[in-house]
Amino acid sequence: MQPIDPAKIQPVLKPEVSLRPFPYPFQAALAIASDIDRCDRSTFVQVHRYLNGTRSGLGLPISDSFFGTGKPHHMAYFLEDGRTPSEDAELIRCCLESGLIDTLHSWGAFDFQPPREEFLRPMAQRLMETLSARGLRVSVWSNHGAPINFQNLYVRTRPEFMGDDPGSDYYTADLLDNLGIKFYWGGELVALPLSNRRTFSTVFMERRHQLETIVKNFIKRLLERSATQRNPRMVLHLCYPTTLRDNHSLLQFTRYNRHPSGVWGHPTRHTLRYALDSTALRELIARQGYQIVYTHLGMPHDGSLPLFPEEDAKALESLADHYHQGRIWVATTSVLLNYWLAVHHLRWSAVAEGEKVVIRIIAINDPVTGPRIPSANELAGITFYSPRPHDTIIYLDDRVLPARAQPADTSGQPSVELDCPNAPEIDFLAHFSSP
Ligand SMILES: [Zn+2]
Structure with a gap:
C-alpha cells in the first residue's frame, strides 16, 4: 500500500x-415473525408463494419458523419419536438454505403434555447434529406456548420454563451455540414501534414508558412478584442482551402485536389487518422505528376459509407498496x-x-x-x-x-x-x- x-x-x-x-432509501424497518403452530405444508407453500413470490406474489422477504419435533404435517423436522425425519424435513432444509426459514419455534409443541426429560435432550442434540452436519444454521429461537413447554428459555413471566436452567432435566441451552442461535423471543410484546429515532416526542414517549414501567415494577415489588418486573429496555429497544440461567448470553427481542383484544390477542394471518393497518404503518415511518410483527401464518387451520381475507390482503398489499416505494424496509426476521x-x-x-x-x-x-x-x-x-x-x-x-x-x-x-x-x-x- x-x-x-x-x-x-x-x-x-x-x-x-x-x-x-x-438501508437507502428506507425510513423504517419491519419483519413478520411467524410461529409455525398448526401449519401444514400446503398452507406453508401457498402462504409464502403469495407473500414472497416476485412474479405473482407480493415480493416481500418474509421468513418463517419450524418445530424440532411434532405431529406429521406440522412443519416439524422429526416425527413425534424425535428421530425419524418427517415428510417436511427436506422442505425445512431447503428453506433453511434459502433463508425462508430462519427461526426454530423451540424444540417442539408441548401444549397438552410436557416434554419427557429422557426424550427432550437426545432429540435436541440429534436436530443440532443433523443440521450442523449439513452446514445449516438457525439464528433465531422463538419460545412456544403454554407453561408446560418446559423446553422454553427464560422469560420473566414464566418460571416454569427450564430450557436454560443447568440444574434441570430439561436443560438444552448448551446446544444453541452449535445450532447458530443468536437471538431469541421469550414472550415480550408491545404495540408500538421500537428503537425509534430520538426526537422530542419519542424521548417524551420513552420517558413516559420508563415511568409507567417503574410504577408497575414498584407495585410488583410490593406484591412480592419482583421476578416479573419488566426492564424498560423491553418496551423501548428492539433487542437487548440477556444472560440466561446458565450464564449463556443471547440477544432477546420484543415483538409487536396489535389486536382488537389487546397485545396478547392471538394473532393469525387473518388478523394482519390490525398489525399492519395504515395508522400503524404511518406511525412506524414517522418514528423511523423497527417492528417485528408477531403472528401465526399457518393459522387459522381451516381449509374452507380464504387464505387471506380481503382486509388482510389489502393490509399486506399496502405493506408491499411501502416496501417497493422505498419507505418501509421489509426483511426476514434474522436479517x-x-x-x-x-x-x-x-x-x-x-x-x-x-x-x-x-x-x-x-x-x-x-x-x-x-x-x-x-x-x-x-x-x-x-x-x-x-x-x-x-x-x-x-x-x-x-x-x-x-x-x-x-x-x-x-x-x-x-x-x-x-x-x-x-x-x-x-x-x-x-x-x-x-x-
Ligand atoms: Zn407456538
Missing part, C-alpha cells in the same frame, strides 16, 4: 459522514435482527484522503460477544451518508467492500450503501406443493 502523506489526511467531521439508520445489531453497534472511522472519503469498519461492539470484526455478510445493507458517495471507499480490514452510491434522500444527503441482503429464493417451493 502507498504510504499516505499525513498532510493530505483530513478528519471528516460529523455530520458529513454518518451512518444512515436504514432485520442482524442489521439492527450491526447498525447500533458499529465502530468505524472516516477520513478525507485527497478527493476520496475513506471509511474503515473497525468492529461491531457486540453486547454478547464483545467487540469483534464483522463478516461482510453482517454488514449487508449498512449505509453511510457521505458528501462524495462516488469517491467513498469502505474498508473492512484491508479489503474494499463493494458499495453503491445513492442519491440524496429526503434529508438532502447522498449516501453510499453496501448491498442489501438478498431476499430468500422460493422457486424450490414448486417441488413441495403437495403434501
Whole structure:
C-alpha cells in the first residue's frame, strides 16, 4: 500500500459522514415473525408463494419458523419419536438454505403434555447434529406456548420454563451455540414501534414508558412478584442482551402485536389487518422505528376459509407498496435482527484522503460477544451518508467492500450503501406443493 502523506489526511467531521439508520432509501424497518403452530405444508407453500413470490406474489422477504419435533404435517423436522425425519424435513432444509426459514419455534409443541426429560435432550442434540452436519444454521429461537413447554428459555413471566436452567432435566441451552442461535423471543410484546429515532416526542414517549414501567415494577415489588418486573429496555429497544440461567448470553427481542383484544390477542394471518393497518404503518415511518410483527401464518387451520381475507390482503398489499416505494424496509426476521445489531453497534472511522472519503469498519461492539470484526455478510445493507458517495471507499480490514452510491434522500444527503441482503429464493417451493 502507498504510504499516505499525513498532510493530505483530513478528519471528516460529523455530520458529513454518518451512518444512515436504514438501508437507502428506507425510513423504517419491519419483519413478520411467524410461529409455525398448526401449519401444514400446503398452507406453508401457498402462504409464502403469495407473500414472497416476485412474479405473482407480493415480493416481500418474509421468513418463517419450524418445530424440532411434532405431529406429521406440522412443519416439524422429526416425527413425534424425535428421530425419524418427517415428510417436511427436506422442505425445512431447503428453506433453511434459502433463508425462508430462519427461526426454530423451540424444540417442539408441548401444549397438552410436557416434554419427557429422557426424550427432550437426545432429540435436541440429534436436530443440532443433523443440521450442523449439513452446514445449516438457525439464528433465531422463538419460545412456544403454554407453561408446560418446559423446553422454553427464560422469560420473566414464566418460571416454569427450564430450557436454560443447568440444574434441570430439561436443560438444552448448551446446544444453541452449535445450532447458530443468536437471538431469541421469550414472550415480550408491545404495540408500538421500537428503537425509534430520538426526537422530542419519542424521548417524551420513552420517558413516559420508563415511568409507567417503574410504577408497575414498584407495585410488583410490593406484591412480592419482583421476578416479573419488566426492564424498560423491553418496551423501548428492539433487542437487548440477556444472560440466561446458565450464564449463556443471547440477544432477546420484543415483538409487536396489535389486536382488537389487546397485545396478547392471538394473532393469525387473518388478523394482519390490525398489525399492519395504515395508522400503524404511518406511525412506524414517522418514528423511523423497527417492528417485528408477531403472528401465526399457518393459522387459522381451516381449509374452507380464504387464505387471506380481503382486509388482510389489502393490509399486506399496502405493506408491499411501502416496501417497493422505498419507505418501509421489509426483511426476514434474522436479517432485520442482524442489521439492527450491526447498525447500533458499529465502530468505524472516516477520513478525507485527497478527493476520496475513506471509511474503515473497525468492529461491531457486540453486547454478547464483545467487540469483534464483522463478516461482510453482517454488514449487508449498512449505509453511510457521505458528501462524495462516488469517491467513498469502505474498508473492512484491508479489503474494499463493494458499495453503491445513492442519491440524496429526503434529508438532502447522498449516501453510499453496501448491498442489501438478498431476499430468500422460493422457486424450490414448486417441488413441495403437495403434501
Ligand atoms: Zn407456538
